[in-house]
Amino acid sequence: MVERVAVVGAGRMGSGAARRLASRGYRVVVWNRTREKAERLAREAGVEAAGSLAEAIAGVEAALAFVSDDDALLSVVSQLRRSDGLVFVNSATTTPRASIAAARYLEGLGIQYVEAPVIGGPGALERGEAIVLAAAPRSALAPVLPLLSELGELVKVGDSYGTAAALKLAFNNLLLTTLVGLGESLLILDAYGVDKALFSSILERTVFSGLAGKYFERAVSKPKPTFTVSLAEKDARYAFQALADRGYPRLVSHAVSNVYATLSQMGFGGEDYVGVYRLLKKAGAGGREEH
Amino acid sequence: MVERVAVVGAGRMGSGAARRLASRGYRVVVWNRTREKAERLAREAGVEAAGSLAEAIAGVEAALAFVSDDDALLSVVSQLRRSDGLVFVNSATTTPRASIAAARYLEGLGIQYVEAPVIGGPGALERGEAIVLAAAPRSALAPVLPLLSELGELVKVGDSYGTAAALKLAFNNLLLTTLVGLGESLLILDAYGVDKALFSSILERTVFSGLAGKYFERAVSKPKPTFTVSLAEKDARYAFQALADRGYPRLVSHAVSNVYATLSQMGFGGEDYVGVYRLLKKAGAGGREEH
Amino acid sequence: MVERVAVVGAGRMGSGAARRLASRGYRVVVWNRTREKAERLAREAGVEAAGSLAEAIAGVEAALAFVSDDDALLSVVSQLRRSDGLVFVNSATTTPRASIAAARYLEGLGIQYVEAPVIGGPGALERGEAIVLAAAPRSALAPVLPLLSELGELVKVGDSYGTAAALKLAFNNLLLTTLVGLGESLLILDAYGVDKALFSSILERTVFSGLAGKYFERAVSKPKPTFTVSLAEKDARYAFQALADRGYPRLVSHAVSNVYATLSQMGFGGEDYVGVYRLLKKAGAGGREEH
Amino acid sequence: MVERVAVVGAGRMGSGAARRLASRGYRVVVWNRTREKAERLAREAGVEAAGSLAEAIAGVEAALAFVSDDDALLSVVSQLRRSDGLVFVNSATTTPRASIAAARYLEGLGIQYVEAPVIGGPGALERGEAIVLAAAPRSALAPVLPLLSELGELVKVGDSYGTAAALKLAFNNLLLTTLVGLGESLLILDAYGVDKALFSSILERTVFSGLAGKYFERAVSKPKPTFTVSLAEKDARYAFQALADRGYPRLVSHAVSNVYATLSQMGFGGEDYVGVYRLLKKAGAGGREEH
Numbered sequence A, B, C, D: 001m002v003e004r005v006a007v008v009g010a011g012r013m014g015s016g017a018a019r020r021l022a023s024r025g026y027r028v029v030v031w032n033r034t035r036e037k038a039e040r041l042a043r044e045a046g047v048e049a050a051g052s053l054a055e056a057i058a059g060v061e062a063a064l065a066f067v068s069d070d071d072a073l074l075s076v077v078s079q080l081r082r083s084d085g086l087v088f089v090n091s092a093t094t095t096p097r098a099s100i101a102a103a104r105y106l107e108g109l110g111i112q113y114v115e116a117p118v119i120g121g122p123g124a125l126e127r128g129e130a131i132v133l134a135a136a137p138r139s140a141l142a143p144v145l146p147l148l149s150e151l152g153e154l155v156k157v158g159d160s161y162g163t164a165a166a167l168k169l170a171f172n173n174l175l176l177t178t179l180v181g182l183g184e185s186l187l188i189l190d191a192y193g194v195d196k197a198l199f200s201s202i203l204e205r206t207v208f209s210g211l212a213g214k215y216f217e218r219a220v221s222k223p224k225p226t227f228t229v230s231l232a233e234k235d236a237r238y239a240f241q242a243l244a245d246r247g248y249p250r251l252v253s254h255a256v257s258n259v260y261a262t263l264s265q266m267g268f269g270g271e272d273y274v275g276v277y278r279l280l281k282k283a284g285a286g287g288r289e290e291h
């Protein structure tokens, strides 16, 4: 069983996972492309920082990657060298296609691959309350089962790579579409001078009560981002691409992705993704003042 | 106080309201553009059917309209004649603009106007469990308060016409966007062979539990429609227009409306609106066979 | 035959038409909602300015309206009083629906109606080189044929109201879609550091040579607007609505309209509509600076 | 200088190129994934068919690939083995990203790479009237200059890989957007019963005269496809991806791509891409009959 683990990527999610695993008794070594972030995390969380990826994975049984996107995944994977017995877990939200490509590549290096995207943010990870969606053959998954279960509830989606990635994109597509829809609905309220709190209280009495409770306040205020506009743009785009890759039509993912792309282009890529409505109003105002 | 009420429109919603009000002791007279429907309802619900709109509103204190859309509302309203003291309640989902136009027109005829769109379907109406959103000056609303409260919980949105219509569109925009997002997410699952029941069970653990409970089964099966693809197309388009009328940008309503428009064009306008996913698959298959 | 004509709306198009008609020997009286504009035009073009719409149409055989949109048309039309024998020509770009509504309303006032939208900008109008698309019964069109022919080539589209408006929207939909496509293509060039002049020289050798000649320079520079972002947003939206009104799906008009709506929201509503690319880049920069 | 050339891909474009080059005195060997197609072309055009890719490129100085898309390009490239001195020309429409990846990969095999997408269809290729857009360092391009010039006018876009691919996508984005706009405009005409020939005659007098001349007839009839709905879907999607890859927003490519994706899903992927309007009407009818 795994006792030593490398966390690849010391961003929001990687940090949450590193803290959790350290607190549960794992020996954690962190590697991050930009070294300072790994070192800061190491100091704060009492874990080790590795100077290189090779160093990070030397002597661990598993690596757990929380990097941004397909490119980051493929870039990390292509830096790995033969390492028999290692299990590489990809917990980033990527396209099924990229995940399958990573699996094929690692096969050639004797590295086992687990596709394990996560539902839940950095806080949920740190509290061990995330949902971990896993796709992998049994032999690859078995050694990391206890490890992944520390992060939250483990759901085995399938043996075939791509299935967990698809399920994660299906979930995020639903969430992001819903939140952009919420943003547009708030614009309607504004356009006609309707009280937003009244809307929220009505949502409370419908199937949207959970959503309103969790996101309404965050949609109209300016919270510290746990998930950014840039990542939301990417995820909606990946939903689009996942469908395109299999010759399926797209329904709204393109529009959702475009909303986030426009916000990114205006300089809001690093802001909290729930604030679509607030950012759009700011953009409008900003543009008008600037003009 | 109102004791006699004309229900204008004997469609799904009008029928639900007529049954409810009759069961609560109101004297209900129903008028419908296509006469047969009114007569059938009259027989079934033990209410009266009027041969003309004029006949229907003669001798009632209030008229409650559940017609399709802006055009239907304006067409009905323009057939009314001077009728001092009557309160005309519009419970259709219309644009704020059409509702305001109706109010202005009725003012000239001495008829009071209440904008009162409804959240909840025909079943909820009939059980008195809908949410009735009302916008009107106090003097117009007061006489119909008890009547409207029979249909469910009454929420006063504002004194100004347009506000309740806007809130209703904001709600439907959120719901329709979410359901189209759900449809697209189901396509992703299909494209990668992921079990839909697993997805549903994951939604149960998130803010989407209410949504999954109410709509998941309906999204994949073939239920009797309570709300149709055509009406969904209209509502998403009205959200779009409500924003356009005030010079606001649109985020996803155009894409949502377009999905429903494409389904309508393929002949699915009368089907249940939750079945986006199922209808799209059928369309794909149909087109392919036909080709 | 018409010798005296009222021009309704002293905007860009109304001004071009007034100058042209005055130079061709018509007695022109101008009315504009905002009076100053009418008076300025009267001074510059040597025509008369009327203090009210009633005054403008008293004593003329025809009125020629170049107002912004459906609302402006219906507002102007609803201010008219009985005026037997007058021909009212609507040269604004409106929906078929609004044009048909105007025709019906004017019928009740004994006023004949000609739907006559125009292809070509203010300059073309002033030089008599526009294309005037006309829909009206022969009896209404006959008296204004010479007048309209002064503005350019007259094309009779049909006897039924709505057909010329539809043809105009079909044309503008094609033009606006093409120009937004051009804007997006320029973004692609920018994103990969490709010379825009090279692209233009390639377009010269294709079916786009006419387009490149007329619009390329204007797309990348900052010209005085002859047609604005706001009007473009409106026209693409009207194409969308014209299709929706007949239950047809939309293909790209929603996306085109949304691009212009977003630019309007950012404060660019009054800028030249060809500059999509330039404005988007400015918006990006603006947002980023402001942030 | 090149005298012997391998044409990779015996589809529409590859066939056109093979015929042209054979007729100009080159020794052409054709390879195609599905062997029969290569053999048929060999018989018809009097060229050689190779049994394997390795066989095809053994003994030629240059290979010219006309395969479908990014995946096909990367699949072909990854089957190549060390082959010093060979110049591999990619004439497919691919994303800049895939082209750059191909270049990097071939570098490791001692193969020179030229990115050379083409404007113009199979007929133009066969007559030597295409426009060949080239991006490559001078040393790679020089040996194939005479060869590529046989296909039409050669335009050097830049030294950097990606630039010609971007220019090609910019062109196709403009063309496809315009043609979908044309399709939507034809729907508007239909919806209001306007004569399509009249519309065409008006386009003749505008910047769209070239477009109308080349595509109008094809848009309303049922021609043998020279370029398919599937490839159009791909190209619009690649325009979208090219922008996304550099963090740029998308304006209409998503909508254009979606129109073609929906048509593909309905079974029209192999039809002529200009017939958007005709296919949509057929889909509508088909769906309705089937329902």
Ligand SMILES: NC(=O)C1=CN([C@@H]2O[C@H](COP(=O)(O)OP(=O)(O)OC[C@H]3O[C@@H](n4cnc5c(N)ncnc54)[C@H](OP(=O)(O)O)[C@@H]3O)[C@@H](O)[C@H]2O)C=CC1
Pocket: A008, A009, A010, A011, A012, A013, A014, A032, A033, A034, A037, A066, A067, A068, A069, A071, A072, A073, A075, A076, A091, A092, A093, A094, A118, A119, A120, A121, A122, A226, A227, A228, A231, A235
């Ligand atoms: N935040 C959330 O709530 C959730 C996020 N996710 C997913 O988890 C993943 C990580 O998200 P999050 O932690 O929020 O993102 P952050 O932006 O906080 O962190 C991104 C990490 O990826 C690294 N990275 C980016 N590009 C490369 C590259 N080319 N090579 C190596 N490393 C690279 C970054 O390194 P550097 O510091 O050098 O830039 C950084 O460590 C994403 O796929 C996201 O979609 C999933 C569920 C929830």
Ligand SMILES: NC(=O)C1=CN([C@@H]2O[C@H](COP(=O)(O)OP(=O)(O)OC[C@H]3O[C@@H](n4cnc5c(N)ncnc54)[C@H](OP(=O)(O)O)[C@@H]3O)[C@@H](O)[C@H]2O)C=CC1
Pocket: C008, C009, C010, C011, C012, C013, C014, C032, C033, C034, C037, C066, C067, C068, C069, C071, C072, C073, C075, C076, C091, C092, C093, C094, C118, C119, C120, C121, C122, C226, C227, C228, C231, C235
């Ligand atoms: N510009 C162009 O190149 C072309 C324009 N068109 C169409 O012609 C029409 C006019 O365009 P253009 O001249 O450029 O627009 P402008 O914005 O320059 O002028 C608009 C005119 O409409 C008037 N107006 C707006 N709202 C109302 C109202 N509610 N009641 C009365 N008058 C009103 C304005 O009056 P006020 O001054 O008081 O605001 C002004 O006179 C539009 O429909 C446009 O789409 C068609 C072809 C080409």
Ligand SMILES: NC(=O)C1=CN([C@@H]2O[C@H](COP(=O)(O)OP(=O)(O)OC[C@H]3O[C@@H](n4cnc5c(N)ncnc54)[C@H](OP(=O)(O)O)[C@@H]3O)[C@@H](O)[C@H]2O)C=CC1
Pocket: D008, D009, D010, D011, D012, D013, D014, D032, D033, D034, D037, D066, D067, D068, D069, D071, D072, D073, D075, D076, D091, D092, D093, D094, D118, D119, D120, D121, D122, D226, D227, D228, D231, D235
């Ligand atoms: N047609 C046109 O007018 C124009 C086309 N283009 C571009 O040129 C390219 C070719 O288009 P066109 O000839 O029309 O397309 P076709 O569909 O006629 O031919 C496609 C070719 O690609 C081959 N192919 C597909 N996938 C693979 C793969 N994975 N490995 C190896 N070969 C593969 C096919 O082989 P098989 O027979 O085995 O399926 C076939 O030879 C495309 O990129 C297109 O966008 C550019 C300008 C104009």
